[in-house]
Amino acid sequence: MSHRKLFFLGRTLLKRCRILVLDEATASIDNATDAVLQKTIQSESKHCTVITVAHRIPTVMGCDMVLAISDGKVVEYDKPMKLMETEGSLFRELVNEYWSYTSNGNV
Structure with a gap:
């Protein structure tokens, strides 16, 4: 992360805004x-309401709610742990894929 991005993130947090949108921050x-950082x-x-757009699974695991989108359509919306417990959940599949990928030393 560049120093410029860190500066803007710090400045944004200091402003105490009511809504914070982080797009692949x-x-x-x-x-x-x-x-x-999370x-x-x-x-x-x-x-503050924080809306985080991210592809990295650990980035969203601490969120209150997860909105999974596939092909531009909302697929599911719930608490991360509930989605992980749901058979056939897209989020569950993404989490399993991520951990399989990282356990093979790819990250």
């Missing part, structure tokens, strides 16, 4: 840094 950083975003935006 942490896509270009490693998983460990992403985890730190924790910071959660702790600093308790009174």
Whole structure:
């Protein structure tokens, strides 16, 4: 993540806005840094609605709700853990695919 992106993210969090939209905000950083940033975003935006657009599974696991979209259509919307427990869930498939990929040393 560039210093410029970090600066803008920090400035945005300091503004205490009511709605924060993050579109692939942490896509270009490693998983460990992403985890730190997600924790910071959660702790600093308790009174804020955060909408996170992400392809990286760990980025959305701490979210209250997940909206899964496929081919431009809403497929499912629920709590991440509930979706993971649902047989045939797209989110569950994505999580399983992600962990299979990472357990093979690909990330």
